[in-house]
Amino acid sequence: xxxxxxxxxxxxxxxxxxxxxxxxxxxxxxxxxxxxxxxxxxxxxxxxxxxxxxxxxxxxxxxxxxxxxxxxxxxxxxxxxxxxxxxxxxxxxxxxxxxxxxxxxxxxxxxxxxxxxxxxxxxxxxxxxxxxxxxxxxxxxxxxxxxxxxxxxxxxxxxxxxxxxxxxxxxxxxxxxxxxxxxxxxxxxxxxxxxxxxxxxxxxxxxxxxxxxxxxxxxxxxxxxxxxxxxxxxxxxxxxxxxxxxxxxxxxxxxxxxxxxxxxxxxxxxxxxxxxxxxxxxxxxxxxxxxxxxxxxxxxxxxxxxxxxxxxxxxxxxxxxxxxxxxxxxxxxxxxxxxxxxxxxxxxxxxxxxxxxxxxxxxxxxxxxxxxxxxxxxxxxxxxxxxxxxxxxxxxxxxxxxxxxxxxxxxxxxxxxxxxxxxxxxxxxxxxxxxxxxxxxxxxxxxxxxxxxxxxxxxxxxxxxxxxxxxxxxxxxxxxxxxxxxxxxxxxxxxxxxxxxxxxxxxxxxxxxxxxxxxxxxxxxxxxxxxxxxxxxxxxxxxxxxxxxxxxxxxxxxxxxxxxxxxxxxxxxxxxxxxxxxxxxxxxxxxxxxxxxxxxxxxxxxxxxxxxxxxxxxxxxxxxxx
Amino acid sequence: xxxxxxxxxxxxxxxxxxxxxxxxxxxxxxxxxxxxxxxxxxxxxxxxxxxxxxxxxxxxxxxxxxxxxxxxxxxxxxxxxxxxxxxxxxxxxxxxxxxxxxxxxxxxxxxxxxxxxxxxxxxxxxxxxxxxxxxxxxxxxxxxxxxxxxxxxxxxxxxxxxxxxxxxxxxxxxxxxxxxxxxxxxxxxxxxxxxxxxxxxxxxxxxxxxxxxxxxxxxxxxxxxxxxxxxxxxxxxxxxxxxxxxxxxxxxxxxxxxxxxxxxxxxxxxxxxxxxxxxxxxxxxxxxxxxxxxxxxxxxxxxxxxxxxxxxxxxxxxxxxxxxxxxxxxxxxxxxxxxxxxxxxxxxxxxxxxxxxxxxxxxxx
Numbered sequence: 001x002x003x004x005x006x007x008x009x010x011x012x013x014x015x016x017x018x019x020x021x022x023x024x025x026x027x028x029x030x031x032x033x034x035x036x037x038x039x040x041x042x043x044x045x046x047x048x049x050x051x052x053x054x055x056x057x058x059x060x061x062x063x064x065x066x067x068x069x070x071x072x073x074x075x076x077x078x079x080x081x082x083x084x085x086x087x088x089x090x091x092x093x094x095x096x097x098x099x100x101x102x103x104x105x106x107x108x109x110x111x112x113x114x115x116x117x118x119x120x121x122x123x124x125x126x127x128x129x130x131x132x133x134x135x136x137x138x139x140x141x142x143x144x145x146x147x148x149x150x151x152x153x154x155x156x157x158x159x160x161x162x163x164x165x166x167x168x169x170x171x172x173x174x175x176x177x178x179x180x181x182x183x184x185x186x187x188x189x190x191x192x193x194x195x196x197x198x199x200x201x202x203x204x205x206x207x208x209x210x211x212x213x214x215x216x217x218x219x220x221x222x223x224x225x226x227x228x229x230x231x232x233x234x235x236x237x238x239x240x241x242x243x244x245x246x247x248x249x250x251x252x253x254x255x256x257x258x259x260x261x262x263x264x265x266x267x268x269x270x271x272x273x274x275x276x277x278x279x280x281x282x283x284x285x286x287x288x289x290x291x292x293x294x295x296x297x298x299x300x301x302x303x304x305x306x307x308x309x310x311x312x313x314x315x316x317x318x319x320x321x322x323x324x325x326x327x328x329x330x331x332x333x334x335x336x337x338x339x340x341x342x343x344x345x346x347x348x349x350x351x352x353x354x355x356x357x358x359x360x361x362x363x364x365x366x367x368x369x370x371x372x373x374x375x376x377x378x379x380x381x382x383x384x385x386x387x388x389x390x391x392x393x394x395x396x397x398x399x400x401x402x403x404x405x406x407x408x409x410x411x412x413x414x415x416x417x418x419x420x421x422x423x424x425x426x427x428x429x430x431x432x433x434x435x436x437x438x439x440x441x442x443x444x445x446x447x448x449x450x451x452x453x454x455x456x457x458x459x460x461x462x463x464x465x466x467x468x469x470x471x472x473x474x475x476x477x478x479x480x481x482x483x484x485x486x487x488x489x490x491x492x493x494x495x496x497x498x499x500x501x502x503x504x505x506x507x508x509x510x511x512x513x514x515x516x517x518x519x520x521x522x523x524x525x526x527x528x529x530x531x532x533x534x535x536x537x538x539x540x541x542x543x544x545x546x547x548x549x550x551x552x553x554x555x556x557x558x559x560x561x562x563x564x565x566x567x568x569x570x571x572x573x574x575x576x577x578x579x580x581x582x583x584x585x586x587x588x589x590x591x592x593x594x595x596x597x598x599x600x601x602x603x604x605x606x607x608x609x610x611x612x613x614x615x616x617x618x619x620x621x622x623x624x625x626x
Numbered sequence: 627x628x629x630x631x632x633x634x635x636x637x638x639x640x641x642x643x644x645x646x647x648x649x650x651x652x653x654x655x656x657x658x659x660x661x662x663x664x665x666x667x668x669x670x671x672x673x674x675x676x677x678x679x680x681x682x683x684x685x686x687x688x689x690x691x692x693x694x695x696x697x698x699x700x701x702x703x704x705x706x707x708x709x710x711x712x713x714x715x716x717x718x719x720x721x722x723x724x725x726x727x728x729x730x731x732x733x734x735x736x737x738x739x740x741x742x743x744x745x746x747x748x749x750x751x752x753x754x755x756x757x758x759x760x761x762x763x764x765x766x767x768x769x770x771x772x773x774x775x776x777x778x779x780x781x782x783x784x785x786x787x788x789x790x791x792x793x794x795x796x797x798x799x800x801x802x803x804x805x806x807x808x809x810x811x812x813x814x815x816x817x818x819x820x821x822x823x824x825x826x827x828x829x830x831x832x833x834x835x836x837x838x839x840x841x842x843x844x845x846x847x848x849x850x851x852x853x854x855x856x857x858x859x860x861x862x863x864x865x866x867x868x869x870x871x872x873x874x875x876x877x878x879x880x881x882x883x884x885x886x887x888x889x890x891x892x893x894x895x896x897x898x899x900x901x902x903x904x905x906x907x908x909x910x911x912x913x914x915x916x917x918x919x920x921x922x923x924x925x926x927x928x929x930x931x932x933x934x935x936x937x938x939x940x941x942x943x944x945x946x947x948x949x950x951x952x953x954x955x956x957x958x959x960x961x962x963x964x965x966x967x968x969x970x971x972x973x974x975x976x977x978x979x980x981x982x983x984x985x986x987x988x989x990x991x
Contacts, residue, residue: 017802018803018922021798021918022915022918025915025945028941028945028949029910032907032949033904035954036900036903039858039952039953040861040866040899041900044862044866044900047859047863050859050863056856
């Protein structure tokens with residue numbers, strides 16, 4: 001009882017206060033009651049009519065997708081307007097008639113139009129035809145009154161002014177699948193475009209803009225009355241890649257008709273200037289809906305066009321490996337620059353004879369000559385002295401055996417064999433004879449073209465290399481730089497300066513000395529350094545050797561050339577890999593690299609000094625009129 | 627485990643009205659989120675899960691004597707403030723506002739917890755204070771701070787609607803239920819009126835727009851005038867009997883955005899008409915008046931204020947939300963208890979209802 005008194009103290013007529021509030025609530029409810037009466041009873045008819053007659057459509061305005069540009073801002077992938085034919089059944093008083101009229105305007109089977117139109121509920125637009133040309137557009141607009149319910153939408157579509165250039169790392173976009181839609185965040189609907197591979201996919205969140213909306217008031221017959229509300233779309237951000245478009249185009253031209261990969265990058269920072277994987281994929285093909293037939297054709301094509309060979313193709317490196325083995329041997333002090341071996345065309349080990357590519361042999365060979373003329377016998381012996389585990393150790397320091405970490409998805413790691421690996425993989429110990437094959441890059445070792453290039457960059461830099469990357473920065477639609485991607489240094493091995501000099505001299509010799517295997521890569525003014533490789537796909541007995549190009553495709557040798565220039569302070573490194581070339585690295589791959597170097601240094605000059613104006617042409621008098 | 631006396635005193639009427647409102651809410655939400663060819667959409671299922679969670683919490687809180695709540699009131703309050711700070715520091719954003727935090731795979735909106743924790747804190751504060759002659763304004767400084775801290779944090783998110791509700795709850799609890807000196811009341815009133823232009827100055831543009839379009843929605847059909855126009859059409863077109871379950875064209879065809887959250891009442895009005903709307907309004911009135919009855923019969927101060935505070939919370943949500951949907955009030959983000967989609971608020975609603983049941987059950991203790 002006491003508690004009661006105490007607890008009520010200071011409240012002062014609480015029941016009254018509660019009652020006051022209850023009254024306030026009742027009063028509010030009363031006002032709501034009156035309002036409901038006003039809206040629903042008194043004016044119910046009017047509102048009912050409004051809701052029935054004037055319906056409102058939500059029209060989505062697809063945002064412009066960000067563009068992809070090269071390092072100088074030149075546009076590689078952009079958007080263009082595409083016109084689609086839409087059909088909203090609700091607005092067609094006579095469905096059959098509209099279908100009939102429409103079919104004659106767009107030259108389409110009425111049954112096809114009908115089935116397309118029935119795919120959506122009556123109050124949502126169904127897509128009848130995508131990407132029509134201007135003539136059809138004109139015809140549709142002229143005959144608008146005969147086709148109530150039909151409308152034309154303008155949508156941005158991806159445009160590739162350079163065709164299939166760099167198709168693999170650019171990637172393609174397509175309509176979002178149901179699975180993707182479930183995982184996608186806001187802003188995605190059925191029919192939204194989404195990046196599916198390459199840069200389009202990895203940088204999807206940057207490239208995608210924000211779709212706009214229009215709330216359009218429409219009468220019963222489909223005529224627009226007014227736009228009630230509009231939310232503008234906001235375009236996506238642009239991706240600035242590290243690619244040099246002019247160089248890429250020249251490289252693609254030099255590579256026509258060949259399968260394989262080319263990668264060119266700047267050894268000082270890992271920025272990729274060129275990336276080609278051939279055969280290409282047709283990016284335009286993916287812009288529309290891809291039927292399963294076309295898709296199966298692509299995935300079952302034995303040439304595997306969907307594979308980005310630059311990062312996914314794993315091949316034996318051939319003689320290009322020798323440089324790396326040499327680096328290991330020098331650092332481990334297994335050889336010096338003067339250590340020499342004798343090559344007479346073959347080397348006997350175990351109970352086998354391991355051949356050198358040059359039947360007659362190279363004679364007495366030391367390191368320089370062994371690299372310049374690519375003597376196998378020399379390296380058989382160096383390999384043996386090193387042992388596979390030491391080879392593996394150094395080669396891994398150069399980045400082989402694991403992905404480089406480039407932004408693209410699906411990069412393969414390659415393979416660096418060592419004793420432990422062999423035990424695990426085959427359950428057997430390592431056999432020394434295999435060291436010989438590995439030393440010349442024809443054993444179990446596998447590299448991707450990009451990996452091999454980074455290994456050569458490491459040599460050119462004295463041990464360090466940068467993580468290769470394709471994207472420089474993300475830029476907003478108004479030009480603001482939103483994000484810059486930093487160069488990442490990798491590789492802890494530091495080669496001694498003597499080793500580097502020796503190797504570089506040898507690599508220079510490969511290209512510039514008589515007897516060098518890569519003379520076709522020479523540049524007039526700049527000293528190019530590199531190493532060729534020719535990987536045999538099948539073992540040939542020396543006497544049964546057939547001319548490479550006469551072999552069936554899949555048995556032909558691969559051709560490699562890994563290089564950098566200028567040799568002393570390289571600003572560009574290039575790897576060329578030609579799959580099943582049939583020719584040697586020196587014959588087939590080196591000249592392609594040579595063309596790339598030529599274009600690169602020409603471009604450099606042009607960009608520094610301005611384009612070369614042919615003075616003769618400029619001073620010609622104007623043509624006389626006929 | 628539970629005293630037999632408690633079971634005897636269990637308020638079946640209140641529980642009944644809670645169940646009825648929850649059920650109606652779920653059924654209505656099914657219609658509001660039903661999309662053609664999509665069957666039961668995830669939104670609907672999510673709400674069902676949250677209701678189950680809320681019911682579980684309700685059951686748990688019934689086992690806890692409300693005196694325990696009194697003891698931990700300030701702790702709960704501080705905890706909710708910490709959560710609010712967490713939102714500002716590492717919260718998730720949605721629709722342009724940072725209001726949520728992620729726990730495991732779920733998102734929770736701490737401002738919904740504040741609705742209850744503020745009531746708890748205020749009830750606790752005034753439990754021991756006695757001031758026979760009434761409070762002076764300066765003596766209300768601490769309660770003011772108790773309210774101001776979360777309100778400011780919430781306004782930063784920004785979440786105008788919740789801030790408004792908290793302000794309304796505070797004002798009602800302090801100035802209506804607590805005896806305050808007349809002089810102080812007058813001062814507050816004057817400050818409030820003269821403070822309007824100052825408030826106007828600090829409001830964000832879109833908030834100003836909302837007030838203006840409220841005055842004349844046709845004036846700005848491109849902006850939030852759109853919402854009000856569409857909502858009135860939805861409500862009015864229901865007429866007496868409504869268009870029928872799942873046949874509300876305004877909502878089914880997505881003409882009215884947010885129709886499953888703040889504007890959920892428009893779905894009821896459109897599909898069940900005047901009769902349906904009235905039923906829901908009366909349902910809320912029963913809940914509120916019955917809850918007030920519980921508060922009146924309480925013995926201790928804390929539980930009186932707590933019960934009254936929860937009823938006040940329901941009342942303001944009810945009045946402001948429906949007022950907004952029928953075009954009597956400007957558009958503010960205030961949900962409708964039991965009906966609006968929103969897990970965090972549903973949990974708050976059911977927890978609050980649980981506390982009412984709790985207090986009623988133990989009124990003889």
